[in-house]
Amino acid sequence: MFKRWNLQNADRKTVYMISLISIILLVVVVVVIALVAQDLEKRSQTLGAYGDLSQRFGEVPAVEYKGGFYRPYEKLTTILVIGVDRYSSQTNLGVTYRNGGQADYLELLVINEETQTITPILIDRDTMTKITILGVLGDETGTRVVQICLSHGFGDGKEQSCLLTVRAVSWLLNDIDIDYYISMDMDGIPALNDVLGGVTVTLEDDFSALDPAMTLGTTLTLQGMQAEYFVRGRMYIGAGTNQARMDRQQVFMDALGGKLSQRLGESENAAFINGLLDVLDPYLLTDMSRGRMINEAWNTRDFVQLDPLRLDGEYVNGAYGFKEFHADEDAISDLMMQVFYHPVEPETQS
Amino acid sequence: MTKRTISFFLALALIIVAFSAIAESSSMTENSQNQPGGTDESPDLSVTLGNLNQVTEIVQNTGQSPTMSMTLGNLNQVTGTGQSPTMSMTLGNLNQVTGTNTAQVLSPTLSMTLNTLNRFSATIKGYGVSLNGLFTIQDTLTRDARAAFEAIAAYVGKGQAVIGYFDTDVTGLVLRGKLAPGYLGVDFSRLILSEYVSLSIHNTLETDIDITSTFGFASEYRDGQPVMAMFGYREKNGDIVWTALNTITVNGQVKVDIPSELLRRAGSEAILGILS
Numbered sequence: 001m002f003k004r005w006n007l008q009n010a011d012r013k014t015v016y017m018i019s020l021i022s023i024i025l026l027v028v029v030v031v032v033i034a035l036v037a038q039d040l041e042k043r044s045q046t047l048g049a050y051g052d053l054s055q056r057f058g059e060v061p062a063v064e065y066k067g068g069f070y071r072p073y074e075k076l077t078t079i080l081v082i083g084v085d086r087y088s089s090q091t092n093l094g095v096t097y098r099n100g101g102q103a104d105y106l107e108l109l110v111i112n113e114e115t116q117t118i119t120p121i122l123i124d125r126d127t128m129t130k131i132t133i134l135g136v137l138g139d140e141t142g143t144r145v146v147q148i149c150l151s152h153g154f155g156d157g158k159e160q161s162c163l164l165t166v167r168a169v170s171w172l173l174n175d176i177d178i179d180y181y182i183s184m185d186m187d188g189i190p191a192l193n194d195v196l197g198g199v200t201v202t203l204e205d206d207f208s209a210l211d212p213a214m215t216l217g218t219t220l221t222l223q224g225m226q227a228e229y230f231v232r233g234r235m236y237i238g239a240g241t242n243q244a245r246m247d248r249q250q251v252f253m254d255a256l257g258g259k260l261s262q263r264l265g266e267s268e269n270a271a272f273i274n275g276l277l278d279v280l281d282p283y284l285l286t287d288m289s290r291g292r293m294i295n296e297a298w299n300t301r302d303f304v305q306l307d308p309l310r311l312d313g314e315y316v317n318g319a320y321g322f323k324e325f326h327a328d329e330d331a332i333s334d335l336m337m338q339v340f341y342h343p344v345e346p347e348t349q350s
Numbered sequence: 351m352t353k354r355t356i357s358f359f360l361a362l363a364l365i366i367v368a369f370s371a372i373a374e375s376s377s378m379t380e381n382s383q384n385q386p387g388g389t390d391e392s393p394d395l396s397v398t399l400g401n402l403n404q405v406t407e408i409v410q411n412t413g414q415s416p417t418m419s420m421t422l423g424n425l426n427q428v429t430g431t432g433q434s435p436t437m438s439m440t441l442g443n444l445n446q447v448t449g450t451n452t453a454q455v456l457s458p459t460l461s462m463t464l465n466t467l468n469r470f471s472a473t474i475k476g477y478g479v480s481l482n483g484l485f486t487i488q489d490t491l492t493r494d495a496r497a498a499f500e501a502i503a504a505y506v507g508k509g510q511a512v513i514g515y516f517d518t519d520v521t522g523l524v525l526r527g528k529l530a531p532g533y534l535g536v537d538f539s540r541l542i543l544s545e546y547v548s549l550s551i552h553n554t555l556e557t558d559i560d561i562t563s564t565f566g567f568a569s570e571y572r573d574g575q576p577v578m579a580m581f582g583y584r585e586k587n588g589d590i591v592w593t594a595l596n597t598i599t600v601n602g603q604v605k606v607d608i609p610s611e612l613l614r615r616a617g618s619e620a621i622l623g624i625l626s
Contacts, residue, residue: 095491095499096546098464098568133569135544136499137506141569141626144602146467153464154568322466 062344065333070341075113077296078176079288080166082106082183083231083249084152096136100161103152104186104232105249107308108169108178110339111300118300119339120308121173122250124325125149126242127311129172132164147324148172152183158285172327174336180288186232188283192256193227195279196263199255201230205238205248227252242323243315250308257305273297309335465489468547469566469603481553481561484613488548495548495621498582498590502543502623513538513625516580516592523594530596536576538625544569545624551613561608570602571626579606580623583616590621597624 062069083105106123131151135141138155151168155161162181170178184192193199198221207214210229214220222230231252234245263272273294277284286293312331318324472481491499505515520538523529545567571577579595596607604624613620 095496095503102463135542135569135626136546137503137512137543139542139544141542141544144568144570150464150467150568320466320469 063341065337065341069344069346070337071344072341073112073114076340077111077113078178078180079109079111079296080106080169080178080181081109082152082162082165082181083189084161084183084185085149086157086185087187097134097138097155097160098136098153100152100155100157100164102149103165104149105246106148106165106169107253108173111296111303114342116303118303118305120253120305121335121339122246122308122310123148123169123172124242124246124311126315126323126325127172127313128324128326129168131168131171134164147322159287162285162287172332174332176336176340180286180292182284182286182288182293184280184285185283186228188280189228189231190224190226191279191283192276193222194224195276196256196259197221198223199227199252199259201251201255203230205233205244207233207237222252241315246310261301270294270298309339311335464568467566467568470563472561472563484551484553484561485563486550486552487565488550490548491546492548492619492621494584494590494619495546495582498621499546502546506543511539511541512543513541516594518580518592518594520594529594533576533578536578538578541576541578541625543623544626545622547622549620549622551616551618551620559610561610561613562605563608564600564603564605565622565624566603567624569624569626571599571604572602573599575599575626577604577624577626579604580621580625581606581608581612581616582621582623583612583619585615 060071060074062071064070082103084101085104086101102125104125106125108121108123110119110121111117112119125148127148128145129148130143130145131148132143132154133141134154138160148165148168151165152161155164162183165183166178166181170176200219200221202219203214203216206216207226207229210233211226214226214229220226231249232245233248234240234242238244274290277290277293288296311325311327313325313327316324316326468487470482470485470487472484502512502515506512520529520533520536524531524534545565547567577597577599579597580592581595582590582592585591593612598605606622
């Protein structure tokens with residue numbers, strides 16, 4: 001049935017050699033396959049550094065929050081507007097990295113292309129939050145929780161200070177991404193007011209110590225320095241609190257927004273925006289290109305500006321008598337969900 | 351052992367070697383994924399390092415910006431109020447600023463400024479007797495302090511460790527009992543100049559008691575963190591003399607031992623720098 005091989009010594013030697021070579025070849029093949037596999041794996045990881053396409057274009061998973069499901073808006077642009085407690089003309093130079101001036105006015109504009117809305121989030125300058133501390137030579141020495149306005153005081157007073165403020169606002173608002181910043185020195189206020197023809201307001205406080213025409217109850221169109229008095233005045237004005245000043249700042253910004261929309265609705269928009277930016281150029285600092293600013297202004301001209309949102313929390317007098325605003329962490333999360341997320345049905349969640 | 355057996359073991363050994371190589375390569379890949387900073391492929395790491403580099407680059411490249419602006423403290427001096435709200439720090443004292451000139455009304459002195467983060471208290475060392483009227487921390491640098499600061503910045507700008515500027519023989523000072531032995535273990539080349547202020551000295555002490563002064567600054571210090579205060583004053587020949595002082599951290603602040611003899615030599619003005 002079976003042929004029994006009767007190998008001679010010479011044949012056996014040949015078979016052994018063939019077997020040995022086969023095994024060696026097999027091993028070589030295995031090693032080669034292993035090396036190729038390793039190389040392919042490395043390549044796939046290199047691609048991974050730039051993101052997995054399926055993840056990049058896939059639907060962002062919904063998050064569960066207080067019993068509901070939410071998914072982030074995908075077409076958001078965030079711009080932090082910073083009003084700096086400083087005059088552009090100030091030339092008494094500091095030498096340390098502690099001369100940025102305080103961020104007196106902080107407003108985060110959230111432009112939502114999907115809902116065609118602009119939501120301003122007002123942040124009190126006395127909001128207690130983590131900020132970056134720079135040593136006098138510019139080295140980071142750590143973080144500490146203080147009034148958020150101080151975040152701008154560190155740094156070079158220019159881009160670096162703005163970025164430190166952007167970082168502080170991001171930390172305050174649950175690490176959100178902030179796309180751009182626009183910072184304006186205080187003397188930009190009258191310039192902005194005047195280039196738009198003056199903002200009309202009714203005075204709910206008496207400013208006559210600053211300007212005799214600015215008495216309680218007067219309705220007037222602010223001109224020149226009156227705009228700055230209205231926006232910056234605090235001591236000896238009404239309650240003297242930053243909260244009251246923030247209310248006034250918002251009245252001013254709303255009126256300004258109305259004026260701006262009106263002017264944008266008129267012809268020669270691009271020329272108008274360009275002219276506006278020319279006037280404000282000495283007072284503005286931003287990481288947006290002029291073209292980007294013009295595009296944003298133009299693209300959002302018909303967007304609905306929603307009522308400004310503020311963080312809930314409480315004001316207290318700090319240990320050294322300085323005002324502190326302690327934002328409620330739960331309220332911050334609520335606000336973030338309201339502005340940055342939209343509810344989804346449970347069945348559509350990923 | 352037959353040749354057949356030898357061949358079998360040889361083949362087996364080769365197979366084991368091959369699989370070991372495969373296993374090792376897989377293991378290396380896994381390790382490189384888990385190790386922070388161990389791979390170029392980690393997107394999160396790249397982003398983080400990129401951000402850090404960005405900040406570093408800004409700091410390094412900015413140098414001394416010629417357009418740095420004034421603090422509120424400066425503003426008040428310029429407008430001639432004479433009352434420095436950031437030195438006094440209490441609302442009661444701020445209320446002493448009277449009148450309604452424009453700068454005062456606009457100035458939000460009820461709120462924090464960077465200078466208001468500076469605080470200090472002083473006691474007689476070992477007795478706890480308050481000497482809080484001894485110093486004030488000035489809002490702005492004096493001319494001497496500013497000139498010295500610019501020299502320090504230029505020195506550090508050349509990539510040299512700031513300790514080198516002060517030319518301090520720490521070992522010698524420890525051996526002479528001027529500094530605590532703990533300083534021998536400190537790598538001074540890693541210390542930075544975190545704070546730098548001008549001090550006004552209001553009272554010089556005729557006795558040889560030493561002062562322990564606690565300073566709070568914008569920078570907060572960790573417990574046990576190596577810190578050293580450098581006390582500078584102008585000598586009669588015009589040079590600024592720097593003295594290293596024993597310093598420890600307490601609740602985020604620094605506690606500095608200042609010999610009264612040093613205060614007498616300094617006169618009415620001194621500079622305090624904190625290395626950390």
